[in-house]
Amino acid sequence: MIISRSIKDLKMRLRKLELEGNKIGLVPTMGYLHEGHMSLIDYSKKENDITVLSIFVNPTQFGENEDLDNYPRDEERDLEQANSKGVDFVFIPNVEEMYKNKKTTVHVSDLTNVLCGKSRPTHFDGVTTIVLKLFNIVRPHKAYFGQKDAQQVIVIEKMVNDLDMDTKIIVCPIVREEDGLAMSSRNVYLSSLQRKDALSLNRALSLVKEKFKAGEKNSITLKSLVRKEIESIESATIDYISLVDFENLEEIKIIDKKAIVLLAVFVGKTRLIDNIILEENLC
Amino acid sequence: MIISRSIKDLKMRLRKLELEGNKIGLVPTMGYLHEGHMSLIDYSKKENDITVLSIFVNPTQFGENEDLDNYPRDEERDLEQANSKGVDFVFIPNVEEMYKNKKTTVHVSDLTNVLCGKSRPTHFDGVTTIVLKLFNIVRPHKAYFGQKDAQQVIVIEKMVNDLDMDTKIIVCPIVREEDGLAMSSRNVYLSSLQRKDALSLNRALSLVKEKFKAGEKNSITLKSLVRKEIESIESATIDYISLVDFENLEEIKIIDKKAIVLLAVFVGKTRLIDNIILEENLC
Numbered sequence: 272m273i274i275s276r277s278i279k280d281l282k283m284r285l286r287k288l289e290l291e292g293n294k295i296g297l298v299p300t301m302g303y304l305h306e307g308h309m310s311l312i313d314y315s316k317k318e319n320d321i322t323v324l325s326i327f328v329n330p331t332q333f334g335e336n337e338d339l340d341n342y343p344r345d346e347e348r349d350l351e352q353a354n355s356k357g358v359d360f361v362f363i364p365n366v367e368e369m370y371k372n373k374k375t376t377v378h379v380s381d382l383t384n385v386l387c388g389k390s391r392p393t394h395f396d397g398v399t400t401i402v403l404k405l406f407n408i409v410r411p412h413k414a415y416f417g418q419k420d421a422q423q424v425i426v427i428e429k430m431v432n433d434l435d436m437d438t439k440i441i442v443c444p445i446v447r448e449e450d451g452l453a454m455s456s457r458n459v460y461l462s463s464l465q466r467k468d469a470l471s472l473n474r475a476l477s478l479v480k481e482k483f484k485a486g487e488k489n490s491i492t493l494k495s496l497v498r499k500e501i502e503s504i505e506s507a508t509i510d511y512i513s514l515v516d517f518e519n520l521e522e523i524k525i526i527d528k529k530a531i532v533l534l535a536v537f538v539g540k541t542r543l544i545d546n547i548i549l550e551e552n553l554c
Numbered sequence: 555m556i557i558s559r560s561i562k563d564l565k566m567r568l569r570k571l572e573l574e575g576n577k578i579g580l581v582p583t584m585g586y587l588h589e590g591h592m593s594l595i596d597y598s599k600k601e602n603d604i605t606v607l608s609i610f611v612n613p614t615q616f617g618e619n620e621d622l623d624n625y626p627r628d629e630e631r632d633l634e635q636a637n638s639k640g641v642d643f644v645f646i647p648n649v650e651e652m653y654k655n656k657k658t659t660v661h662v663s664d665l666t667n668v669l670c671g672k673s674r675p676t677h678f679d680g681v682t683t684i685v686l687k688l689f690n691i692v693r694p695h696k697a698y699f700g701q702k703d704a705q706q707v708i709v710i711e712k713m714v715n716d717l718d719m720d721t722k723i724i725v726c727p728i729v730r731e732e733d734g735l736a737m738s739s740r741n742v743y744l745s746s747l748q749r750k751d752a753l754s755l756n757r758a759l760s761l762v763k764e765k766f767k768a769g770e771k772n773s774i775t776l777k778s779l780v781r782k783e784i785e786s787i788e789s790a791t792i793d794y795i796s797l798v799d800f801e802n803l804e805e806i807k808i809i810d811k812k813a814i815v816l817l818a819v820f821v822g823k824t825r826l827i828d829n830i831i832l833e834e835n836l837c
Contacts, residue, residue: 278718282718282720286720290573290575292573373716374662374663374664374665374712374716375660375661375662375663375682375712375713375716375717376660376661376663377658377659377660377661377717378658378659378660378661379657379658380657380658380659381657382657399658400717403717404717404718407717407718407719407720408718429657429658430658433656433657433658434658434660434683434686434687434690435561435565435687435690435691436690437565437569437690437693
């Protein structure tokens with residue numbers, strides 16, 4: 272496993288492999304790897320000749336009062352885990368390497384001013400800019416993202432399509448703890464009591480799934496189920512509950528196409544997100 | 555010569571050539587080709603295995619009251635000229651092919667709110683977005699731009715560097731008519747009288763060059779020479795006269811590094827630009 276901290280070095284190595292006809296997969300992460308990330312690596316290993324894992328806590332996607340400084344990091348453990356999974360390249364640049372004297376940003380309109388973009392107004396410009404940079408550095412044939420960050424995936428897919436990029440975005444299922452909590456590096460912020468309260472997110476979404484499968488298509492009814500479940504938890508504060516068109520993220524009233532229920536909830540001071548896709552033949 | 559109007563088609567053809575090890579040069583234009591464009595094609599032919607010429611009058615770089623609708627076009631003549639120069643691919647997409655349902659823009663800060671960016675506030679976002687798209691479609695090893703659009707070149711170089719793109723930007727000298735007028739597709743707007751008045755731009759810059767070579771380093775003195783020359787022409791209205799640091803486009807008072815004098819002047823209703831680089835050992 273090659274560890275590279277330099278854009279120039281990594282590019283040189285990867286271009287050679289690309290010209291030799293290798294298919295390259297990229298798993299972009301902010302580190303502090305968990306089973307969700309591991310599953311992305313597995314998918315990439317299966318579908319590509321070379322798998323690149325990037326680890327970069329991207330400052331531009333954090334807002335002013337967010338948890339950039341406290342974001343959990345453990346490089347040593349991350350590298351061990353990557354190595355055990357057979358990752359070929361780990362790219363770990365520092366902030367200077369990625370952003371020194373930079374003046375260029377990439378912006379996707381509309382999709383980024385709703386949901387998480389409403390609560391975190393500069394977040395998605397940070398995401399799209401860093402992802403574009405990573406794609407230009409690695410030139411992956413495929414890049415792997417988790418469905419947990421549903422809006423992120425939809426925004427990135429839009430960017431890739433709008434800018435005529437070659438990388439194919441692969442969206443992988445949410446990986447959950449045994450008790451149903453969606454895996455997230457931020458789960459370490461939770462006290463053991465909050466950890467239990469956090470289960471309310473998945474519980475609420477499971478209720479929605481059941482009702483939807485039983486024939487309920489009314490958005491207000493489904494969302495009120497979620498609201499009721501979350502509001503029953505004292506430590507939980509709802510940021511948003513939305514039921515939107517899967518393609519354009521616009522709120523819908525009656526589900527007549529692929530839709531997604533998205534949920535952002537503060538448990539104590541920790542902001543958690545989760546979601547469930549609603550479509551015909553949901554298993 | 556292959557003429558392609560489809561992103562997908564062009565990509566497919568070029569990726570094959572790229573994987574075979576061919577070096578690809580791109581000459582991005584808005585068509586209505588003149589000797590300036592021809593010289594860019596010549597440079598690309600010399601330095602690459604494959605030369606791609608793109609012709610696209612990009613609507614997003616025109617302001618609301620600008621000349622998009624009247625911008626001169628002559629596809630047939632352009633294709634003949636490209637063919638006679640040995641261009642390998644001409645890419646002529648329509649607006650729908652490039653922009654249908656698009657929501658993504660690329661923005662370079664600071665460098666784009668001075669000079670032409672001040673008079674044309676949305677211009678450079680249009681330029682950077684279309685150039686990024688063209689680079690992603692063609693994946694050129696080198697792309698050729700004229701020094702006449704000096705600010706454009708500096709903005710594009712910044713974008714390419716900031717976003718870690720592989721394309722090398724090659725800046726080619728201004729090509730002039732025999733009487734000194736910088737070649738531009740917009741020169742066709744000029745009446746024969748205005749055509750003579752337009753020579754004042756090059757005349758003013760030549761005066762600056764002479765004075766600079768004779769030892770004059772004071773920006774105010776040099777700019778006042780230009781102002782006096784342009785103001786002597788009745789049909790001419792100055793948009794800006796600037797003497798700036800070549801790297802960051804900041805105004806300078808005394809020339810102690812590579813600098814550039816930039817000039818934008820309306821002759822009648824036609825906006826013309828020209829510039830001259832001032833550096834040691836200027837020939």
